Amino acid sequence: MENISEIVSHFNFTQTRKSRQYLNLFFSQKSFNKNQTLYTQQKLKMFLENLHIIKDYRISENAVSVTHKLLGEADSYNYTFIRNLTYRNFFKEINNNLSIFIEFFHGFHAVLENFKQSEFCKDYCAEINETLKFIESLTVIDYHQKELNFKLRKTLLLIIKSEIGKKSFESFWDFFYMFDVHSSIAKGIALNDLVFPEFSDNQKFIIREFYHLDLTTSVKNTLTEREKNIMVFTGANMSGKSTAMKSVSIIVLLAHLGIAVPAESCKIPFYDRIFLHFSVTDNLKEGHSHFMQEIINIKNVLVELKTKNCFAVFDEIFSGTNINDSAKITGDTILGISRYTNSMFIFSTHLNMIENLLKDEKNITLLNLECLFENNDLLFTYRLQKGWSKLEVGKIIFDQYGLNDLLKDDHQC
Structure with missing residues (x-):
């Protein structure tokens, strides 16, 4: 799916602009590692167990901004008693920023300190404990809600300057923003009442009672494919074909990201790469026509299939060329790609003339969204x-x- 915003919106409860950037990067992954995916699952389960803590934690964008500003301008050398007398506004700002700095780190320390850790996330728990130690080394716990004199503020600036030199804050910010990302995703999982998927060791592709996240009251469907690796969706426009394909695609993507999915249950193979091609258009930047972009998309998948197991979706494939060409190369593509039995492919097409070419192929399942015509009405x-x-x-x-x-009408204008 070229535009992932429709998926991200259901999990975007981030509290800072930078966190949202991290969230979008997280959802933009296209290559996957099973161990990493399963580990992310465990982390999100741990965050769900701590939902009562993360729901109450508020991050001030202003506090984050001020803290970054302080770190960028921290200068203990110029923070002297004499300069305090001559540059009062400067010192007033530094003192105020130090107070916000202390409050920010103290608040985050309190969250991490009360965070119930899981034995299944030892590496991440180690990161939590390292972050706790780092915050404690800043002495903000001792300074919190205390009236600081000049000497104590100078000491804190010296500590900050030292940690900046060690690049300790760079590691902290990565942890902090990803903590907000995991918290955000956990809130989305809880709000949408999603279930964590399983990965099968064989080619069973089973998703029961699935639905699109934007349509939680819609009709739910089930896909049970135990052997075949190609699904071809046919049917009229407005029948729900693209929505069903997007629903399955979103579930596969979420599963590989380590996120729970909108279904009653889900057990699918694990894929190394995911390609989701909906609404393909001209690529003006590269000078590619609609059809040329479709060709490039197929080629990219075929190249990856030489070394990886893939999940790929092509909505209305080869609609950028004439119907005769489209029928020939669509049939060739589907038949040729069906031999990659450890991968899964979903196509949609309006090309009725290729039905006979595909209907008896052992690796292909033909599907449609039911549409009835009764009493001159479409249902x-x-x-x-x-x-x-x-x-x-x-x-x-x-x-x-x-x-x-x-x-x-014979009426002439």
């Missing part, structure tokens, strides 16, 4: 079913909207 049930869609609704809708009558 979309949004229920997933096996087989190629036989109903062609374009002409029906064309007539229903009176376009035939308007085109035949």
